[in-house]
Amino acid sequence: MAAGEGDDSATTGSTLGYALLSLLTRGPATGYQLTQQVKAPLGHFWTARHSQIYPELARLSAAGWVDSVEQAGPGPRAKKTYAVTPSGLAALRAWLVIPPTAQPRSEITLKAYAATSADPAAMAALYTDLAERSTRLLAEFAQDAERMRAAGQDDPGHPRFGNYAVLMMGIESQRAVHRWACWLAACLRTGRPAAYGEPAGD
Template sequence: MTSTLGYAILAVLARGERTGYDIAAAMRRPVSYFWTARHSQIHAELQKLAAGGLVAFDARHGPGPQDKKVYRLTPEGGDALRAWVTEPPRERPERDELVLKTYASWLADPGLLRRLFAEQLRVHEERLAEYEREEERFGGPPDPGDPRFGNYATLRCGLGYERHRAEWCRWMMAQLSASL
């Protein structure tokens, strides 16, 4: 059974062959809007995918003394990815440290909490502005058959999340200001 990270890598390779470094770069943007992985995790997962016949690679002359591996999706990998895309997602536990801190916020100084939420608001507003600039570059949604459609659709989800999170931070700040 392939891991979720494995499917993320297959989705990147479905757009074209890449080295492990290129896959890691693609995992930073736009995949990082919704999924993150360290370089070491990606390389370990690539080995599993290759052993399972879902990806293959060619060794090519690289910039250094060693050859580089250029990975590509195999037909079996494409079949596995197409089947996985329409399956319901696995249940996952929610882990949100800020929400957990909010749960215990009644124990803390309201002024310090307000500063915490002001900083979080700044972070979410910056990310929202970045996502809005990215959305402008698209100029509207691509056709659903275009690989960029997935980029746009995940960006839209990120926009909604950042707007919601910023609004929640503003609400928390207002609540905390009222208690000062």
């Protein structure tokens, strides 16, 4: 109400809001482009549909954390390009240094918890598939990482260092998944305790 000396303190922001601000620090983008960008590499650790992104952009805009310019586009509505404002960047910086509390949730691990209730062969197949999937992803990620290193993105000074950091987490966690899935599949297949550690090259 008082003269616009800044924004009020009420703007707390959701995690998705900060995720979008993070994406927008790479440069201005439309809602559509943001929808594409949450697929890779961020999509391995955070996802959102366009039906969630468009309303969230409106909220960020109302809070003064992003600005938008409209251009006449092909569709029935004008295309809106969003950019982070200084106050949006400040909000993002404040959020970043708060230690996160939310636990990750993994459905495949939940299924392992009840593994003995199901047919061992079918469950073994599930984890064999998972191991193969992680092998494919790992090969893909290794290529991406090589490309990024060649572009100097492994330097914390590079503006897209964050992409490299997220990719590294992807590699680490797929390695973890691979080892675990191989071990679990071996256990379920043989019906006896299996040893850990790279059981064959796959």
